[in-house]
Amino acid sequence: MSEETLSEKSISAAQEPEPIDAAYAGAIQISVVSAIGLIPVENATVTISYTGDPDSPIEVLTTDRSGQTPTVELPAPPLSLSLDPEAVQQPYSEYNIFVTAEGYEPVLVSGSEIFAGELSLQPIRMNPITTTEEEKKIVIIPVHTLFGEYPPKIPEDEIKPMAETGEIVLSRVVVPEYVIVHDGVPEDPTAPNYWVRYKDYIKNVASCEIYSTWPENSLYANILTIQSFTMNRVYTEW
Numbered sequence: 001m002s003e004e005t006l007s008e009k010s011i012s013a014a015q016e017p018e019p020i021d022a023a024y025a026g027a028i029q030i031s032v033v034s035a036i037g038l039i040p041v042e043n044a045t046v047t048i049s050y051t052g053d054p055d056s057p058i059e060v061l062t063t064d065r066s067g068q069t070p071t072v073e074l075p076a077p078p079l080s081l082s083l084d085p086e087a088v089q090q091p092y093s094e095y096n097i098f099v100t101a102e103g104y105e106p107v108l109v110s111g112s113e114i115f116a117g118e119l120s121l122q123p124i125r126m127n128p129i130t131t132t133e134e135e136k137k138i139v140i141i142p143v144h145t146l147f148g149e150y151p152p153k154i155p156e157d158e159i160k161p162m163a164e165t166g167e168i169v170l171s172r173v174v175v176p177e178y179v180i181v182h183d184g185v186p187e188d189p190t191a192p193n194y195w196v197r198y199k200d201y202i203k204n205v206a207s208c209e210i211y212s213t214w215p216e217n218s219l220y221a222n223i224l225t226i227q228s229f230t231m232n233r234v235y236t237e238w
Helices: 198-209 216-236
Strands: 025-034 045-050 057-062 072-075 093-100 107-114 119-126 137-140 178-182 193-197
Touching: 025 045, 025 093, 025 107, 057 072, 072 093, 093 119, 107 119, 178 198, 193 198, 198 216
Parallel strands: 025 119, 107 137
Antiparallel strands: 025 072, 045 057, 045 093, 093 107, 178 193
């Protein structure tokens, strides 16, 4: 996946924006595909605005034949904020991404996060008009787990009993292609279950629980922990 320089980006405004200090800017590239067949959507119009000011576009881009926009830089808070556990200021900026394309329902992603010095890859799937009656697909990205206020996680036993089911014990760990995600507390039988690709699930959890600006060894340690926890639940609960 190649990156474009700031001067190569597609801008709809009549004049170039003010230069952005690289120390206080992050980058983003949007990839747009059809929800059916994951076919790249060419010539989609991608409008980027601040989440707090959605009616004032700051970038308008067009996807290429691969369904990708140029890589563009956007303002972001100082890098040091995401590395300071005592920081009270939000360490990332939030943007809305509104996508339209001929033959597809519009898509709005609200709250896409940009960190200083980091490249954000925002995938977007569009529903063909013939397959849905929705006027607009809306995806709201909640505040990051490390910055927002969330209920404490439910404690779990480190060692869990295994039921005697007579199933064959595998000689090695087998990573599943999909995992089932229960969208609610474990005791809520009314919450829906979703089939999610294992790789996508790990990426999504990592994006919610760690900052991409952390040192590489910290990223590896946290991702390995997420994988271990997920596989433990796959084999003991899911």
